[in-house]
Amino acid sequence: MIKLAPSILSADFSNLLAEVEKVEKAGCDLLHIDVMDGHFVPNITLGPPIVKSLKGKTKMPFDVHLMIEKPDNYIGDFVEAGADIISVHSEACTHLHRTVQHIKKHGVKAAIALNPATPLSVLDYVLEDLDMILIMTVNPGFGGQSFIPSTIDKIKALKNMIERRNLNIDIQVDGGIKPDNIHLVTEAGANVIVAGSAIFNSEDIMTTVELMRKNAE
Ligand code: DX5
Ligand code: ZN
Numbered sequence: 001m002i003k004l005a006p007s008i009l010s011a012d013f014s015n016l017l018a019e020v021e022k023v024e025k026a027g028c029d030l031l032h033i034d035v036m037d038g039h040f041v042p043n044i045t046l047g048p049p050i051v052k053s054l055k056g057k058t059k060m061p062f063d064v065h066l067m068i069e070k071p072d073n074y075i076g077d078f079v080e081a082g083a084d085i086i087s088v089h090s091e092a093c094t095h096l097h098r099t100v101q102h103i104k105k106h107g108v109k110a111a112i113a114l115n116p117a118t119p120l121s122v123l124d125y126v127l128e129d130l131d132m133i134l135i136m137t138v139n140p141g142f143g144g145q146s147f148i149p150s151t152i153d154k155i156k157a158l159k160n161m162i163e164r165r166n167l168n169i170d171i172q173v174d175g176g177i178k179p180d181n182i183h184l185v186t187e188a189g190a191n192v193i194v195a196g197s198a199i200f201n202s203e204d205i206m207t208t209v210e211l212m213r214k215n216a217e
Helices: 012-026 050-052 072-081 096-105 151-164 182-188 205-216
Strands: 002-005 032-034 062-067 087-091 111-112 132-136 170-174 192-195
Touching: 002 032, 002 205, 012 205, 032 096, 032 192, 050 062, 062 072, 072 087, 072 096, 072 132, 087 096, 087 132, 096 111, 111 170, 151 170, 151 182, 182 192, 182 205, 192 205
Parallel strands: 002 192, 032 062, 062 087, 087 111, 111 132, 132 170, 170 192
Antiparallel strands: none
């Protein structure tokens, strides 16, 4: 069973709660929250106050994707704001093992995100500590970009790596996922699917969500 995680980056921010209610009603599983700092990625989005404003207003867990430098400085703030899962980029962490422990100490799920060019080997000595791995299927920074096909082999290799070690870790994908290519990532082994523009820019969210689930099978 896959989990769908709509990214609020493509939502109408002037109506954020209504947008969140729409995706919850459509049966989505997680709320993907993209945090960008204008340093790690060339875009700025939102911080803990926005996350906090949604706390308690939806049953969907908050999946916070930190595309920021020095994420350790903000983990506590995002947990307090309501984060249930926190993803940090390996490329942004000098002491990746320490950062993962820092997230876990706060009692939330820990995930590591990898840019398209980052090899899986960075996970070798931290894999056992993770709840989820986020394979970026675009270069982070913006919604609405095109899916990068070379990430399919990477998802397959990660799936093998997890199975070889007998672990139970979610594989999340993020970027350019639409109803017509979702099967490529689920066949490769991904089970948590982020979609921003495909869901929020669609005419009828309910129909799009159903189609994505059907095509993922
Ligand atoms: C990209 C973000 C994604 C993005 C996905 O930097 O991490 O979550 O919003 O948007 P789509 O699905 O439109 O590629
Ligand atoms: Zn994201």
